[in-house]
Amino acid sequence: MSESNTSDSNSSVLAERLANKNENPASNVAQWLEDVHHGTLCTISSHSELEGFPYGSIVPFAISSDGMPYILIAEIAAHTKNILTNSKSCLFISHPNPKGDPQSNWRASIFGEFERVITPSRKDKFNMSELEKCIHVSEEEEERMLVRYCQRVPSAKSYLETHNFYFWKMKNIEKVRYIAGFGKICWINGDEVEKEISDIEIQNIKVGSIEHMNDDHEDAMITICQGIHDFSPKTVKMIDLDCGGIMMHSNNPERMTYTPFEKRIKADDLRVEIINLVKKSRKLLSTS
The missing domain is CATH 3.20.180.10 (PNP-oxidase-like)
Known part of the structure; x- marks a missing residue:
């Protein structure tokens, strides 16, 4: 291993130790998801002239009863078209009220895949192949999702009822890039975060x-x-x-x-x- 690679490896180990010192990174991420009400959704562009490029857009989000983030987006939105082509996404969240250098404040990149949430009353709009890629919930479950979402975004009810909007839920968390301030950096396995946010107790x-x-x-x-x-x-x-x-x-x-x-x-x-x-x-x- 070259000297520079050894130095980078040592720096990463030190940053991970600092991130975990007297802290539980997975627990912090779970709390951050409660603290912030919007993030930057990064999807992979499906546009013919930008295919494969990352595409970022600010989105409000809410947290489901099992702790997973979900969004409400229009069928015509670019990120909807991107997710339909490639569901791999990243939700970036950061301190809602940063002071001083923004890089000294916490932030996290949450990697996972989003799936459309569908109810029985809207199933007839999709073919069998499309339905297999959806999360199926009852009308009551969708209503509860809307209540949670409206607590953060009060105007959202009209979007779901009168416009062509759907909920999309992150079905799993693959990894989280965790930065709790200068030098406190680590990767967190998705199952650690999912365990924390679902809380079996x-x-x-x-x-x-x-x-x-x-x-x-x-x-x-x-x-x-x-x-x-x-x-x-x-x-x-x-x-x-x-x-x-x-x-x-x-x-x-x-x-x-x-x-x-x-x-x-x-x-x-x-x-x-x-x-x-x-x-x-x-x-x-x-x-x-």
């Missing part, structure tokens, strides 16, 4: 926790609707929860809402974070 307590909230704490959820979402329902049921927040369905008025936590949580944090949401709601109500 939260999955294990989900059903019981939802039942408990619905049986004993409807008043707390009504308060959250009043304070954070600015409406007063007659009844509320929790229908989902994950590391990032809770989803509720209310009646009178009928509405679904997604309420994010301040930070991604572990199973042991759930009770405290629900209490924090109620406290936040009461504070907002007292000042309104």
Whole structure:
């Protein structure tokens, strides 16, 4: 090995050690995906004059109940055409409020493949070969995806309902290029990040926790609707929860809402974070 290759190798090892010192890079990436609401989607151009070149475009994104990023894009968009030709993509995210030198702040490149999300009511628009490349969900599942997405992009409902837009979800994470600041650099295997974002402990307590909230704490959820979402329902049921927040369905008025936590949580944090949401709601109500 040449002297220069040895030096590069040593530098990479040092950067990886710094990135992992007192840190969990995979956990940080999971939190960053919650912290930022848009990124740069990089796809491989299918344009006849630019075939094979990288194509970057800013896209809002949301996080599904299993922790994976998904986007809402138009059928006529260049990146849609690119993904249909080659689904290999990269979602680049960075610190939303960088201070000083932007290279001193965190950023990550998330490599994976996007697939179209399709519901039974829209299946007839595609042939069998195209449908085999889609993620199939129920109408209810798509509605929940829309609720999560609208929490970040309030105007998105009209796009899905009146324009030719579809959700596209990253079906897997191959690798993540992680940079937590100067010298803190490493590659993370996709399965490490997927394990962190799905969090089996939260999955294990989900059903019981939802039942408990619905049986004993409807008043707390009504308060959250009043304070954070600015409406007063007659009844509320929790229908989902994950590391990032809770989803509720209310009646009178009928509405679904997604309420994010301040930070991604572990199973042991759930009770405290629900209490924090109620406290936040009461504070907002007292000042309104």
